Amino acid sequence: xxxxxxxETGIRLTDEQKKRRSQRNWAIGLALGALVALFYAxxxxxxxxxxxxxxx
Amino acid sequence: xxxxxxxxIGVSEWAGGNASPADYFALLKPRxxxxxxxxxxxxVIMAPxxxxxxxxxxxxxxxxxxxxxxxxxxxWYDADIDRLMxxxxxxxxxxxxxxxxxxxxxxxxxxxxxxxVLGIVAGxxxxxxxxxxxxxxxxxxxxxxxxxxPQNIVIGGAAGAFPPMIGWACVTGGxxxxxxxxxxxxxxxxxxxxxxxxxxxSEDYARAGVPMLPNVAGPDATRAQIxxxxxxxxxxxxxxxxxxxxxxxxxxxxxxxxLGFLYHAWRVYRVRDGIEARKAAGRMFGFSILYLFTLFAVxxxxxxxxxxxx
Numbered sequence: 001x002x003x004x005x006x007x008e009t010g011i012r013l014t015d016e017q018k019k020r021r022s023q024r025n026w027a028i029g030l031a032l033g034a035l036v037a038l039f040y041a042x043x044x045x046x047x048x049x050x051x052x053x054x055x056x
Numbered sequence: 057x058x059x060x061x062x063x064x065i066g067v068s069e070w071a072g073g074n075a076s077p078a079d080y081f082a083l084l085k086p087r088x089x090x091x092x093x094x095x096x097x098x099x100v101i102m103a104p105x106x107x108x109x110x111x112x113x114x115x116x117x118x119x120x121x122x123x124x125x126x127x128x129x130x131x132w133y134d135a136d137i138d139r140l141m142x143x144x145x146x147x148x149x150x151x152x153x154x155x156x157x158x159x160x161x162x163x164x165x166x167x168x169x170x171x172x173v174l175g176i177v178a179g180x181x182x183x184x185x186x187x188x189x190x191x192x193x194x195x196x197x198x199x200x201x202x203x204x205x206p207q208n209i210v211i212g213g214a215a216g217a218f219p220p221m222i223g224w225a226c227v228t229g230g231x232x233x234x235x236x237x238x239x240x241x242x243x244x245x246x247x248x249x250x251x252x253x254x255x256x257x258s259e260d261y262a263r264a265g266v267p268m269l270p271n272v273a274g275p276d277a278t279r280a281q282i283x284x285x286x287x288x289x290x291x292x293x294x295x296x297x298x299x300x301x302x303x304x305x306x307x308x309x310x311x312x313x314x315l316g317f318l319y320h321a322w323r324v325y326r327v328r329d330g331i332e333a334r335k336a337a338g339r340m341f342g343f344s345i346l347y348l349f350t351l352f353a354v355x356x357x358x359x360x361x362x363x364x365x366x
Contacts, residue, residue, distance in 0.1 A: 010068075011068055011069065011070045012068070012069060013070065013073060014069070016074065017070070017073040017074060020073060020074055020075060020076050021073060023076050023077055024075070024076070024077060024080075026077075027077035027080075038114060038117075041110050041114075042110065042111065042114055042176075042177055045108050045110045045111055046111070046177075
């Protein structure tokens with residue numbers, strides 16, 4: 001057989017790596033969600049009701 | 057089978073991607089971070105003026121994350137010596153859970169993120185202070201001093217002493233005698249605290265080629281230095297009471313714990329051989345942590361109680 005039968009390229013992750021990646025994705029997702037809540041709270045505290053009361 | 061018959065010729069495996077979120081958390085040196093949070097909070101509480109609780113929380117979080125980021129960058133740079141020492145061989149990089157590149161990216165991202173958010177939330181003076189602290193710990197201490205001089209932790213200790221000043225700066229936007237005093241207490245406390253540990257771990261440091269004082273000047277000279285630094289530590293510990301920053305309760309506690317600090321330093325100096333010498337160094341190390349924690353806790357508690365009483 002002389003033909004090249006490459007069916008897959010790139011990096012092949014092990015099952016353990018896939019599991020860890022999933023865990024990290026969840027952690028990053030939760031961290032981003034917490035940041036959204038944090039920035040919302042900081043914006044309200046720093047600008048207060050004045051956030052909607054500004055010249056256009 | 058010849059190589060050309062393989063169907064997975066374009067496939068390779070990857071050494072990275074093995075870390076769990078807990079491994080990344082370990083990169084932040086959570087125990088060091090807890091002391092940073094505690095002392096930074098003390099700075100925020102002791103500072104004159106008001107900071108909204110939400111902004112105070114986010115500021116402390118930024119300082120904690122910045123400290124954690126510098127811990128990650130420290131582990132990235134020191135991975136070669138960490139794997140030689142028993143105390144650090146299980147850290148995520150030497151353990152093979154996190155690659156150095158992953159730790160570098162993680163540390164840099166958190167460094168910039170924490171400084172930027174602190175700048176927006178608490179002002180750019182505090183943010184610049186945090187950036188300088190990260191720089192000092194990673195570049196001045198880790199990259200330069202740690203491997204070149206036995207005075208490494210004397211100068212490098214400044215990085216661990218800045219958090220209460222940053223906390224203070226978050227509220228006031230500046231520095232003052234009081235915040236400098238909190239800095240001075242941690243700064244002068246660091247050498248006797250760390251050298252007690254170095255006496256116990258001198259074989260580790262020798263194996264890694266880190267010029268800690270016991271390896272360079274010998275254990276007896278280190279014991280003398282611990283005692284020599286203990287006296288100014290106790291005096292600086294009393295200073296908040298003397299300048300009116302703290303009250304009588306703090307003064308009494310600082311005096312009693314100061315006597316304890318001197319006693320343990322004296323024991324380290326006098327008991328030089330065998331298992332008793334190791335015990336004395338271990339007790340000095342443990343008491344030094346209790347000493348700093350107690351002084352800051354009483355400083356803050358007394359301030360809050362006196363504030364509530366008007």
